[in-house]
Amino acid sequence: MPGKDVGRKSTKRKQIEEEERAQTEELPADGGLEMLSDEEDGDAASDDGHVDEFPEFVNESSSEESDYEEDEEEEEEEEEDSSEAGEDSDAGSDDSLHVFPKAKTIISDITQQPKIVYPEIEPDYDSDSSTEDTPNRVGDVPMHWYDDLPHIGYDINGRKVLRPARGDELDKFLATVDDSSAWTSAFDKKAQAEKPLTAEELDLIQRLYTNENPDAGYDPYEPTTEWFTGKGKEEIMPLSGALQPKRRWVPSKWEKQKVMKIVRAIRQGRIVPSKPKTAASKFEAYAIWSEPSSSNPPPLPAPKPALPTNAESYNPPEEYLPTEEERKEWEALDPEDRERNYLPQKYSSLRLVPAYDRFIKERFFRQLDLYLAPRVQRVKLNIDPDSLIPKLPSPNSLRPFPNYKSLQFQHEKGRARCLSVSPDGEWVVSGDEDGVVSLWEIIVGREVKRWKFGGKIGALAWCPRTDVSFFAVGIEDTIYFVIPPNIDPAVLSNTQTALAPATLPPTPATPSPVKWETPASSAWSIDTPLLTINLIPSSGLPTHFCWHRKGDYLASVSTGGLQSNVWIHQLTRRHSQSPFKKIKGAVQSVLFHPLKPHFFVATQQYVRIYNLAEQKLIKTLIPGIKWISSMDVHPSGDHLIVGGYDRKLCWFDLELSEKPYKVLRYHSRAIRSLQFHPAYPLFASSSDDGSIQIFHSRVYNDLMTDPLIVPLKILRGHHVVDGLGVLQVKWCSKQPWLVSSGADGSLAVWCS
């Protein structure tokens, strides 16, 4: 069908041209046209709904085939026409492309002068003006105004110029293929149709295309026309009448000065042409220190290396030479760790000494030290180390103090946990973990009496009263009060009345959970206790007793039980009371103040001082010990020592701060027990390392002098068993004697 298509298209064009022609011919016939367009519109709408479609196509598609042959003929004709036109245009271009016809020069009949005569313009169909005049005379208006109208404007007579038929894209393409002149035609907006370009226009386009001047008649190489210059047109007079400045014709003074400066420098040799800078600045020494320097202090000189010692000699004494092991050890060490960077060597003569292979390296390291090592200035302490030891009075001048072990008393089984010395200082009771309590004489160490209790003995305390004589024994949940044998009958009766009065005191309003029991007078014997205090069950083993100085109150601390509890037992009232409703921490030890109604309670880390009369806390001491083991108060009541399981001993001045005045750490193991001597200025501490340390402790009355503490003697003699050493020490109240009990089951008396 392509052939057919081409045919159809060309027929369409033909038809359009014919119609145009017809229109131009039939311009006066108005009404028909109107009607036509209306019909067409309606048809178009009914056909396929496209408004833009030209109705002509639809209407006359039926006559396509019939017109086919005619169309071909006409087409041929057209081609001929165009070829003719081409020839014409070619001819025109040959004669310097004159748009107008050539003028003829004739001699006028009248004036006899030559005159130009132009040919007559024939205003026919072929004439220029008729072809130039487009039928559309709407002027320079945007043509899209007519986009949806059937016409594209109006002609000179005011009649509508109908839109020429425009093919679809396919037609356009076919036209480019079929029509040889299609590529030389351009779209004419006014006519809304393709118009072939004229030869002039094509020429113009070609010129523009080749970057030539679009004007064909322009000659770029015209000879110049000299209007103002050239021969005979020279300017003779100056433009202005001003005088020329001097500088125009005198050489510059400043330039001369500058040049002369350089010249002079060259003459004097200051400037040497092409003198190398580097060679000129050859170093030469001069008196650099002749003029004073700035006031800045000089930097500290670097430390000098150590001078060589005998060991570095090429021929050292033989004892300096290293043994084989030392040599190996030295070689095995890293070079940085070596104390000396060489091994001593001995050569029999100087001629045999070889080169030192690390010489350069050592120099290099010295330099590294100089610029890479940080330097710190240190003050060198040049003192005798012994001068650091404090000067204290000699122990010999502070006699008496326990010096040697005078006797030893042995418990058969178990550790001797506790002991107590009678107030008259003649008897000792000691208890062990086997439940045996022994009474023995301090001077000869002979056992007088032995009691057997069912359970560990936790604490023993002799009543400080002198008119009575008994001691308290602490066993699991119970406290027994026992009277020693062989005492003065008066004292005995006193004691019996004190412990088991005939008439019991009235029971207090608030009954205590602690029960006091006394056996019937018929059952009294030396072997059995006269008074028993039953602590509340499961309160544990009483580990610490403390009598008030008047002997009426006994404070007991039980730590073995579920909760530690403190009880104060009053003998006269046969009543026990707990001073604290609730207490923070596990109580380790308690003490009565020797003079005031104060009560010291040591928990694990703190010592609290309470006023019992006012029922309030006075002070909390912070010893800084992890676990307090024991404490004791000075007989004056102003100083307190606290010992701990972490080996520390703290001395508190109670009038000063709550921090210790002095902390001592001299035992190698935990401190177990401490006590001040009641009369002499002494105190002792015992430890798990098996030693007892005796101190002189003088306390001065005036507040300005610090207490004097002098270590006097280390007593050794107890064996360490299972990591436990000396468990308790007690002073004899009248003599400077000390009784100690050890984990090995032995008790020792230390005399001065």
Next chain:
Amino acid sequence: MGRLRVKGKAGAAKNYTTRSSAVKKLQCSLADFRRLCILKGIFPREPRSRKKANKGSSAPTSFYYTKDIAYLAHEPILKKLREHKAFAKKLSRALGRGEWAGAKSLEENKPIYRLDHIVKERYPTFIDALRDIDDALCMVFLFASLPTSSRLPSELVENCAKLAAEWQLYVMHTRALRKVFFSIKGVYYQAEVMDQTVTWLVPYQFTQNVPSDVDVRVMLTFLELYQTLLSFVFFKLYTDVGLVYPPPLDIKKQDDGAGVNAFTLQDSSRPPMIQSIAPVTVDGRQITGKLVRQTIKNIAATLESDPESADVDMVNPEPSTDETNEEFVPRPSNSDKTINSDLPTLHSLSTLPRSLSTSLFSPYTFFLSRETSRGVFEFLVRSFGGLIGWPASSGSGSPFDESDPSITHVIIDRPVIQREETSEQRELRLRRKYIQPQWIADCINAGRILLEEPYTQGKTLPPHLSPFGEYEGAYIPSEEAVDNGSVSNIEEEDEDVDAEEESANEALNTAIVAASSDPAALRAAELAAEAAGVDFGDFEAKIKQVSKKQTKMPKTTEKEVESAEKDMNKMMMSNKQRKLYEKMKHSNKKKESERIELESRKKELGKQKRKQERV
């Protein structure tokens, strides 16, 4: 409430700068920074808390004072270093493009820096500089002995050799040398210049190889500074004693291997022409009546027909001046004493004690054997006023040859070899003393002429000890060698004998010990002794011994008691004091143990020796 403080704006964070930030601040390469630090004597500091100084980071780095870095930033050399960097770029570009002429002119105009101002800054006074030349001398002497290579240009080595020679000349001229020590590393010298002791170490004359793990750049930078410093110091030293600096160098002599003698010491107050006629230089600082003595000396020098001083064409002022000094110095001082004996003048004080030791070798003439190092012994002998000659194989310029009759000592370092000799040679040999080199050093260190006998050729030398001494309380070998060794050994042997006897009579002894206090028991013991068959005299002696021991005993117990007291008193020390005490005790103990070990080893060696002798 105080003002809120922003972290890192004050204190250590501001006062310290890490090395990398310092390099960034100075806008130079790390190598340049190192160079600057070396030249300016800037070294890292240790902040009290590294974390605080480094904005919370504990990464290992070195810190500098920020002020030090600011000080470096103003350094003109830093600018020169930057210029040099630009120059290097230009040069490499020119070379790359093949612009030889441009490269040549660039090379000619290469930026160089001078270190004068740095020397002045670091050492504001001359004494500061003099105090710090130890390291400089060591380096210069080391580099003077190194072989040249691409990294060590020959000019550098030459300059170092020149500086070393100048220093030696000065020390010889002023007789400043005090001590010398032959160690396994090299020879240590100690001189006293302007009351400053200067110690330097010179390696033995062997070819040293620069190890590969040594950064030569660093050493060369140090050397750069040291060369400048030394030339300024020497200038001052030379001009102070009235000499010309630099001393003129005779190139021909240097080529012949004259060493130090290639340089000529020139008196700056005279033109060199007169110098050659009267080769006397004057130690200007030393003399008070300078003019008078000078004229006397001149007359003496001109009149002197000493062949040595005449044919020594290099200016060798020491012998002549010294001889004259020996003649003249004591007399003025004597006269001074007779005139105003109550007031010793500074002059008499400074000249008297030294006159002997500095002219130690002046009466002697030495000759070096071929195998000894000429540089060392020429320096040593001439520093102490001796005359020295050497064979031609050790270099030119020897003032006399081996056959010279004036030679008193020959320094020889080879074993004795029996060989045939002519009577003439024999005579010469008998007239001279053949000593080993150590004699020279030991004489110098002892400050007197030692007996030549232990040092003669082929003998086993006595140990060579350090003249610089050891720390206080250290083991002193010489003392032990003299007296303690033999005595203690004898004692020990006695003790051995005692021990045997004691074991036999132990029972009796204990009885005696027990008895000596109590007369009744004494009698009982006497009886027991009789029964045991002990002689009465022996018994008496024993009693005495025991009583003596007993008197000794309390002493020891007293000591024990005292030490126990001390131990107890240590309880009362504070923690800080105790730690300090322990530290001191530790170091003391270490020293003590060192000493004891050396002593015991000495004893052992002595015993072995004696055993060998017995065998």
